[in-house]
Structure formats: C-alpha cells, structure tokens
Amino acid sequence: MTPIENPAELDIPTRFETERMVLVAHELSTAQAMNDAVRESHKELSAWMPWAKHVQTIEQTRAHIRQTMADFILGKTFAYSLTDKTTGAYMGNIGVHPHNWSVPSFEIGYWINTRFAGQGYTSEAVRLLTNYFIETVGAKRMLIRCDTRNQASAGVARKCGYTLEGVHHNYGRDNNGDLMHMAHHALIPDA
Numbered sequence: 001m002t003p004i005e006n007p008a009e010l011d012i013p014t015r016f017e018t019e020r021m022v023l024v025a026h027e028l029s030t031a032q033a034m035n036d037a038v039r040e041s042h043k044e045l046s047a048w049m050p051w052a053k054h055v056q057t058i059e060q061t062r063a064h065i066r067q068t069m070a071d072f073i074l075g076k077t078f079a080y081s082l083t084d085k086t087t088g089a090y091m092g093n094i095g096v097h098p099h100n101w102s103v104p105s106f107e108i109g110y111w112i113n114t115r116f117a118g119q120g121y122t123s124e125a126v127r128l129l130t131n132y133f134i135e136t137v138g139a140k141r142m143l144i145r146c147d148t149r150n151q152a153s154a155g156v157a158r159k160c161g162y163t164l165e166g167v168h169h170n171y172g173r174d175n176n177g178d179l180m181h182m183a184h185h186a187l188i189p190d191a
Contacts, residue, residue: 004101007075010137014072016080018124021091023080026068030081033090035061041114046175048150049111053175068095082112082125091116094125096133105141106133110156117152126160134189142187147180157185 004010014025024030035058038045045052056064068079079095092112099105108129112122126144133139144162146153154164162185171182 004104004137007098007101008073010075012072012075012078012137013132016128016132017085018128020085021121021124022083022085023094023125023128024083025072026065026079026081026093028062028065028069030090031058031062031065034065034081034093037090037092037113041111044114044117045111048147048153048174050175080125080129082121084116089116091121094122094129096129099141099143103140104138105143106137106139107143107145109144110153122156123159126156130160130187134187140189144185145182146185147174148183149180154183154185160187162187 016023026034035056038052038056038061042052042055068077071077072079075098077095077097079093081093082091083089084091090113092110094108094110097107097109099107108126110122110126130142133142142162144153144157144160146157148154148167157164165184165186168182168184170179172180174180
C-alpha cells in the first residue's frame with residue numbers, strides 16, 4: 001500500500017457494530033449522555049486522562065464533540081461513541097488518531113464508563129478498529145499508550161495482540177503533578 005496523501009479523501013465509516021455495541025462517530029445529540037458518563041466515571045478517568053482533571057461542563061462536552069466532528073471529516077482523528085446495542089446506554093469513547101500517514105500508523109485511545117469496565121467492551125471495540133485500520137486503510141503500525149500504572153488499559157492492549165515496545169520514563173506529569181511513565185504497546189501487522 002502506498003502512503004496516504006490526502007486523508008480527507010478516505011471514506012472511513014461513521015458507524016460500526018460489534019456483537020454487543022454500536023460505535024458511532026460523535027454527534028451533538030449525544031452530548032448530554034457523554035457528559036453524564038464522564039461525570040459518573042470522573043474519579044477513575046481523572047487518574048489517567050489529562051482532559052479529565054476537572055469535571056466537564058456540558059458546554060465543554062459540546063465543544064469537544066464539534067471539534068471531533070470537524071477532525072473526522074479532515075482525517076485528523078476518528079472518534080466514536082460506544083453505546084450498548086440492546087439498551088442504547090452510553091458506554092464510553094474510542095478514537096483512532098493518525099500518527100504518520102506516510103507509514104501509515106495510528107494510535108488508539110479509549111475510555112469506558114466505570115459501570116461497564118471489566119466486561120470486555122473496550123477490547124471488543126479496540127479489536128474491531130485495529131482490524132479495520134489494518135485490513136482496509138493499510139495501517140502498518142497501531143499504537144496504544146498508557147501510564148504504566150494503568151493496568152486495565154495495558155491489559156486491553158495485551159488482550160488485543162499489542163506488545164510492549166518500551167516505556168518512556170518521566171514522560172510527563174499526571175493530574176496530581178506527579179511524574180509518570182508512558183508504556184508504548186504496538187501491533188505490527190505481518191511482524
């Protein structure tokens with residue numbers, strides 16, 4: 001596969017389905033449900049996500065959704081809401097972020113509402129998007145990064161076939177101001 005010259009020309013689906021979930025590109029109609037899920041899980045999210053240092057207002061959630069909608073169209077990021085296929089409950093978010101279109105390589109980031117954690121939902125969504133970007137877009141490198149203390153996120157990476165490439169020590173500071181180390185998990189197709 002040749003490098004991708006113009007990501008805005010890609011026809012990345014705005015909707016995917018798994019056995020238990022629907023992944024839909026962010027829409028303003030889900031702002032309240034997203035905000036409620038973030039608020040419900042704030043304690044857990046604030047331990048790992050820089051954007052969760054403070055509780056988001058609904059206006060901040062709407063602004064985030066608008067930005068991700070624009071970024072999706074431009075090929076800057078592909079962000080999806082996770083909802084339960086049966087109940088429609090808002091479960092969390094997952095995004096695929098281009099790192100280098102000439103490779104092409106992508107990073108997957110995610111969070112799950114605390115009440116849905118530990119049930120395999122995140123792994124289900126990661127597998128689906130990893131496979132799609134490798135098989136359809138031609139990704140030659142997929143990446144998941146997480147704080148080395150975030151064992152749940154590292155577990156998702158391992159379950160989905162990603163291997164630990166290394167740790168960047170003193171990578172940054174967490175929301176408490178403490179130094180943190182960033183684990184880099186990668187999946188290289190045909191490696």
